Amino acid sequence: MTQTPQTPGPAPGTAARHPVAEAVAPGYAFEGPVLELGGLMVGPTELSDVRVRIPLAMVNRHGLVAGATGTGKTKTLQLLAEQLSAHGVPVFAADIKGDLSGLLQPGEGGEKVTARAASVGQQWTATGFPVELYALGGEGTGIPLRVTMSSFGPLLLSKVLGLNETQESSLGLVFHYADRAGLPLLDLADLRAVVAHLTSAEGKADLKGLGGLSSATAGVILRELIGLQDQGADAFFGEPEFESADLLRTTPDGRGVISLVELPDLQDRPAIFSTFLMWLLADLFHDLPEIGDADRPRLVFFFDEAHLLFDDASEAFLDQIAQTVRLIRSKGVGVFFVTQRPTDVPDEVLAQLGSRVQHQLRAHTPNDAKALKSTVDTYPRSAYDDLGEVITGLGIGEAVVTVMDERGAPTPVAWTRLRAPESLMGPADPAAMQRLVEASPGHATYGRAVDRESxxxxxxxxxxxxxxxxxxxxxxxxxxxxxxxxxxxxxxxxxxxxxxxxxxxxxxxxxxxxxxxxxxxxxxxxxxxxxxxxx
CATH class of the missing domain: 1.10.287 (Helix Hairpins)
Structure with a gap:
């Protein structure tokens, strides 16, 4: 992690008397298990002895990690995943750039890492963590993740296809027809076949019976499905379908397994990836029993590049996301959205996120300035004279933090120098990744596609x-x-x-x-x- 020039932290009892430290410290004095984030800064080069942390029991109240590209969001995600695993909490995360695969190998020390760790009171030890690697449809290094078209459903598929509300409703009728006609929808070819049948001479009577589905709309849906298949999306749909319960595993020594899904060529198929992750979250919500408020989460789900999920989403789709996030807390699942700006997340979702880790925001354009003001306005009380100036002046590996305390109240805003991850900060060795995949029991279960009658x-x-x-x-x-x-x-x-x-x-x-x-x-x-x- 790159380190900005800093002076050594003053002795305990000196910086703690700083007005900012005195105002912030009581808000982070928790009694139960915590995730250590770092040390409180009271100025650009001044570090106090106050430790900034998140109560483990509050992680299922969800969170946000935001900041401009290159400000350290991935390292923050890595830091959180490490500590959750050490506390016995399984983790799921999308590995956009491949850097998170380094979690499976011990980190490499150095002067910068040693200096950062010492400055925040961290006893840094190179450590590897239990990792399971997945890949959507087997594209990449990982156990293939697949979902049947029926399970995916018309609402999520409409988001992938970019359909309007009328077309989304019509796609729902196609799924309804297939279910009523006993036509299992397992992969993309199955859905194409059903739509092609409805638009053919043989299917005219069936199409007429669906009432709200016109032949023109069915034709639009068919063309969009062909385009989706041309992007290679047919690899994501099919059997064996992934059991989301497999994400809830721990090792014999009690550590939580960190499940990483590789997302290659994200820029070519952004909606497919983000919506597939939403299906996983919805599937967990459907399958998991209620546990209420527990002393630790059952799973923490990191949703990287979250803006892709919300871009051009229909009202029905946004409503489903908001409802899932609101209710899945009682199932013991915490969700962290990772994105560039808090304004990327709709208000109804943002309001439910109890922890905020805000890396640097840039204000080079009028839109940037507007986003910065909106971000500052969403924070609770702050001991800093100008929080907007603090956010734009944050160094790499620094963040403005507020979390939910053990009573469920927001903590004071804390300018934080973050701890250093103890695993490898970069991609793991490809040979080690391949060996891990081949040795996994999940590879035997999901490794080979099944093509049954549908x-x-x-x-x-x-x-x-x-x-x-x-x-x-x-x-x-x-x-x-x-x-x-x-x-x-x-x-x-x-x-x-x-x-x-x-x-x-x-x-x-x-x-x-x-x-x-x-x-x-x-x-x-x-x-x-x-x-x-x-x-």
Whole structure:
């Protein structure tokens, strides 16, 4: 972690008499287990002996880690994950840049790390932590994470596809039809097959029965699904579906397992990644029992690049997020949103975040200045004369902190020099990561995709059956014509009569070559329509 020039911290009893230290210290004097964040700063180069921390029992009241790029958000996330694991609390986090994989290896010391640790009273020891690596759809180094299309649902998928509210409602009707018709939606190809069926001649009656779904809207949805598949999203949907309960594991020595999901090429598919993480959170909410207020969280979920989740989201989608965040606390799950500015998070969600770790914000533009003012206005009482100036002047590895105390009240704002992570501050060795994945029991469970019969195969079989019946009907008609021709009296001719047109058609239709051709054509039509989903 880069360190700004600092003077050594004064002896206890000296800086503690500073007015800021006297005002802040009582707010962080907790009795129960805590996560240590760092030391209280009372000026740009002045560090007090007051320790800034978060009560472990309050971590499930959620939190926010915000700040401009390069100000230390990832290191803060790493610091929190380490201490949660040490307290026996499992952690889930998205590893956007790959840096968090270093959690599995001991850190590398040095003069800067030693100096920072000493300045905040930290006994720094190089330590590796128990880590499980995941990758969406197996893209990257990790155990593949997949979800069935039915579980993902129309609301989350609408966010991924960028549908408007009318189209979102129509997509819900498609899911309803598939469920009613007994057509399992397991992957992207299944949903494409159902929409293609509804827009085909064979599906006109079914489409009409859905009332609120027009053929034009169904066509828009189908085009968006094709575009999503072109981005490689079909790798995310399918079986075996990930069991979110697997995130709640601890090691035999009592440490919480840190589950990291790699997100490669985030800039190409931002909505897919963020919405997939929201599905995991919603799935946990659905499956976990209520535990009320516990002395420690059951799981802490770090939602990095959180702005991607809220960008262009519908009201229904935002309502679902707000409700999930509000209620999942009672399931023992804490959620930390990690983003650049607090204003990236909607007010109804931001109001539920009990802990705030604000790294430097920049105010180079009018929009930046507006965001800074909005940020300052959301903080509780502050002993600093100008909190906005403090936030814009923060060094790397410093943050303005306020948390929820053991009574549930906000603590005073604390300008904090953060502790140094004890694991590797950077990507882990690729060979070590690969060995970890291959040795994991989860790799045996989720490593290989399963392709069982679902909507695509059932619709293809239905089409092939229709073609077979049409062939049978045609053959029956020709046989009837043949019988009719045989009953007709034939005129006497001096030469052998040529076959009439009906007889010629009958011979062709009933020939083995023609039958084989018809069967092959029916199969190819069916497969050609639905081939593009799975490999």
């Amino acid at each position: 909507a695509r195969e059932k619709l293809a079989a239905r089409l092939e059956e229709g073609a077979r019946r049409a062939e049978d009907d045609a053959r029956a008609q020709e046989q009837a014509r043949e019988a009719e021709v045989k009953r007709r009296p034939r005129p006497t001719r001096s030469k052998a009569p040529a076959k009439d047109d009906d007889g010629l058609v009958m011979d062709v239709v009933t020939s083995p070559v023609f039958k084989d051709f018809m069967r092959t054509a029916a199969r190819e039509i069916a497969r050609g329509m639905f081939r593009s989903g799975r490999r």
